[in-house]
Amino acid sequence: xxxxxxxxxxxxxxxxxxxxxxxxxxxxxxxxxxxxxxxxxxxxxxxxxxxxxxxxxxxxxxxxxxxxxxxxxxxxxxxxxxxxxxxxxxxxxxxxxxxxxxxxxxxxxxxxxxxxxxxxxxxxxxxxxxxxxxxxxxxxxxxxxxxxxxxxxxxxxxxxxxxxxxxxxxxxxxxxxxxxxxxxxxxxxxxxxxxxxxxxxxxxxxxxxxxxxxxxxxxxxxxxxxxxxxxxxxxxxxxxxxxxxxxxxxxxxxxx
Amino acid sequence: xxxxxxxxxxxxxxxxxxxxxxxxxxxxxxxxxxxxxxxxxxxxxxxxxxxxxxxxxxxxxxxxxxxxxxxxxxxxxxxxxxxxxxxxxxxxxxxxxxxxxxxxxxxxxxxxxxxxxxxxxxxxxxxxxxxxxxxxxxxxxxxxxxxxxxxxxxxxxxxxxxxxxxxxxxxxxxxxxxxxxxxxxxxxxxxxxxxxxxxxxxxxxxxxxxxxxxxxxxxxxxxxxxxxxxxxxxxxxxxxxxxxxxxxxxxxxxxx
Numbered sequence: 486x487x488x489x490x491x492x493x494x495x496x497x498x499x500x501x502x503x504x505x506x507x508x509x510x511x512x513x514x515x516x517x518x519x520x521x522x523x524x525x526x527x528x529x530x531x532x533x534x535x536x537x538x539x540x541x542x543x544x545x546x547x548x549x550x551x552x553x554x555x556x557x558x559x560x561x562x563x564x565x566x567x568x569x570x571x572x573x574x575x576x577x578x579x580x581x582x583x584x585x586x587x588x589x590x591x592x593x594x595x596x597x598x599x600x601x602x603x604x605x606x607x608x609x610x611x612x613x614x615x616x617x618x619x620x621x622x623x624x625x626x627x628x629x630x631x632x633x634x635x636x637x638x639x640x641x642x643x644x645x646x647x648x649x650x651x652x653x654x655x656x657x658x659x660x661x662x663x664x665x666x667x668x669x670x671x672x673x674x675x676x677x678x679x680x681x682x683x684x685x686x687x688x689x690x691x692x693x694x695x696x697x698x699x700x701x702x703x704x705x706x707x708x709x710x711x712x713x714x715x716x717x718x719x720x721x722x723x724x725x726x727x728x729x730x731x732x733x734x735x736x737x738x739x740x741x
Numbered sequence: 742x743x744x745x746x747x748x749x750x751x752x753x754x755x756x757x758x759x760x761x762x763x764x765x766x767x768x769x770x771x772x773x774x775x776x777x778x779x780x781x782x783x784x785x786x787x788x789x790x791x792x793x794x795x796x797x798x799x800x801x802x803x804x805x806x807x808x809x810x811x812x813x814x815x816x817x818x819x820x821x822x823x824x825x826x827x828x829x830x831x832x833x834x835x836x837x838x839x840x841x842x843x844x845x846x847x848x849x850x851x852x853x854x855x856x857x858x859x860x861x862x863x864x865x866x867x868x869x870x871x872x873x874x875x876x877x878x879x880x881x882x883x884x885x886x887x888x889x890x891x892x893x894x895x896x897x898x899x900x901x902x903x904x905x906x907x908x909x910x911x912x913x914x915x916x917x918x919x920x921x922x923x924x925x926x927x928x929x930x931x932x933x934x935x936x937x938x939x940x941x942x943x944x945x946x947x948x949x950x951x952x953x954x955x956x957x958x959x960x961x962x963x964x965x966x967x968x969x970x971x972x973x974x975x976x977x978x979x980x981x982x983x984x985x986x987x988x989x990x991x992x993x994x995x996x997x
Contacts, residue, residue: 533788533851534816540946541935560790562852563949570934571947592864594982595789596818604982608848608930637995644994649928650984665997669983672905674864678822679797690796691827693819706988719995721987726850726860727925728906728979732962738900739893739975741921 491517491642494577494606496564498528498585498598501546501556505584508627509616510552512634513581516642519552520577522568524561524598529587531560531598533605543567561602569609579642580606583616584630590617590655590708591671591697594722600653607651607724612641614651619712620658630656633665633717653720657712665717671707673699747773747898750833750862752820754784754841754854757802757812761840764883765872766808768890769837772898775808776833778824780817780854785843787816787854789861799823817858825865835898836862839872840886846873846911846964847927847953850978856909863907863980868897870907875968876914886912889921889973909976913968921973927963929955 493513497506501523510519525544536559546554555572557564565580585599594600599615606613614637618630633656646652653670656662678695699709708718749769753762757779766775781800792815802810811828813820821836841855850856855871862869870893874886889912902908909926912918934951955965964974 527794530791530793531788532790532818532857534790535786535788535852535949537786537949538783540938540948542944542946562788566931566934566949567947571937592980595860595864595980596791600982601788604851608851610930633997636997640995647984647987650987653982665995667988667991667995669985669988670981672981674866675822678826681827682796688798690798691823692796693791693793693822719991720982721984721991722982723984723987724848724851724982725926725928726856726909726976726978726980726982728903728977729925731903731906731977731979732923732925735923735975735977739896739921739923741889741892 491578492575493517493519494568494573494580495519495521496561496582496602497523498531498561500524500527501554503586505586507549509581509584510550512631513638514550514552516639517578520573521552522555522557522564522572524564525556525558528560528598530596531601532596533562533601534560536560536563541567543572561598562605565602565605577611579638580611580613581616581638584627585617587621588617588619588655589615589653590712591673591699594653594670603651604724607649612646614638614641615653617655618658619655625658629662649724650721653722654717655708655712656717657715659715662717663715665719666711667719668706668708668711670720671699671704671709672701673697747834748831749773749775750824750829750836751775751777752817752838752858753779754787754817756780756783757810759842761842763805765837765840766806768887769894770806770808772895773834776829777808778811778813778820778828780820781812781814784816784854786852787857788852789818789857790816792816792819797823799828817854818861821858821861833867835894836867836869837872837894840883841873843877844873844875844911845871845909846968847929847955850909850926859907860980863905868902870894870897871909873911874914875911881914885918905980906977909978910973911964911968912973913971915971918973919971921975922967923975924962924964924967926976927955927960927965928957929953
């Protein structure tokens with residue numbers, strides 16, 4: 486009797502040409518059959534955006550290390566939806582997103598296209614993991630992430646994840662990772678966010694910049710705390726934004 | 742002594758020309774000074790997307806009923822960031838988003854640009870409310886929403902909201918609203934999502950379609966349940982996706 490290998494769906498937000506996508510395939514190709522469906526173009530900061538007013542096309546690319554590679558001219562969430570509805574011939578056993586070039590810690594999870602794709606798969610009932618690496622360097626050495634990605638992915642394939650929960654994994658860009666911590670997202674916000682310019686005829690324009698202001702830098706149960714100390718972090722993320730602990734109190738305040 | 746009126750920041754995802762924006766201004770203009778900063782174009786389904794690779798410009802439009810109106814050529818979140826960083830001269834007392842043309846119930850909150858804008862303000866510490874109306878009709882009569890929007894906004898101005906919590910308010914498109922319920926988001930997912938076409942030279946393309954599959958249609962503590970029964974619903978939403986109840990168990994499983 487032939488046993489089917491697990492099916493691993495991969496997407497990202499850096500696009501089908503990003504090195505991180507191929508590194509992620511290298512990390513997990515021995516764990517199952519891999520199909521990657523990635524945005525045709527760079528989609529950083531696309532969150533859970535969906536394309537509602539343009540047409541989408543699917544393009545097949547050359548295989549890589551036995552993995553089938555497709556691109557979609559849309560967002561990371563479009564890629565996951567398109568994979569599930571038109572590309573894959575069976576349900577994936579796990580969905581992986583990344584590996585992202587740059588951190589998705591703190592409240593960046595809200596803006597992250599990497600996590601947008603993982604949350605989308607999660608809402609469809611597919612165990613999902615977003616992987617991010619804390620370096621934007623073009624020649625970044627992803628090697629330190631390999632055993633971490635392989636171990637977490639293998640464990641999720643074995644044990645699955647609770648319904649409606651996915652994992653947000655960040656790996657520091659250091660020569661040695663001290664360990665893996667399960668934590669919550671650090672609370673904070675982005676500040677000093679726009680650089681202002683004047684165009685050649687004197688009209689102002691703006692570009693996004695700024696930095697993350699961590700509201701709780703000493704909290705040792707947060708991702709920011711441990712990433713700064715060269716640990717990889719796992720935040721379990723729930724695809725349900727309801728503030729359940731507020732419902733009862735708000736009933737007395739707001740119901741009519 | 743002159744007391745300053747509350748400052749009300751408004752944005753939306755249907756764009757600066759949407760009727761819902763001006764209806765929302767009409768609903769709250771007696772509660773404070775209003776400044777609206779809305780996307781130059783339609784941004785439905787933009788979630789918490791941010792513009793990272795294009796320049797942004799701010800355009801001043803004609804005032805409406807004493808409210809100052811601006812547009813930004815970006816996403817709803819860009820509008821809130823730009824308002825806070827470059828347009829407003831003081832912190833707003835409340836941020837309102839909408840009124841959206843169409844529902845943001847169930848898991849649509851994840852994709853919603855309307856709620857993306859509200860969540861952004863919430864993360865900056867500004868009490869925020871997203872308003873949505875369950876009609877896409879061009880000539881929809883928003884009248885039924887007026888007393889609901891006015892009452893909830895006035896209450897939040899008086900009492901504020903807990904840190905990191907905003908409100909997702911949906912109003913049914915019926916002649917009479919039976920009341921207001923505080924609930925959680927119904928669990929579900931979108932299905933049968935793409936219509937397939939062939940272009941004139943035979944190449945396939947796709948457009949988003951599909952419908953929401955409610956996994957718990959009989960749950961009377963969910964938004965979908967009460968909206969179907971002509972009640973308005975309030976979901977308290979938390980701008981933190983951490984699945985806090987999973988952290989302890991996952992520590993034993995995944996830490997290294």
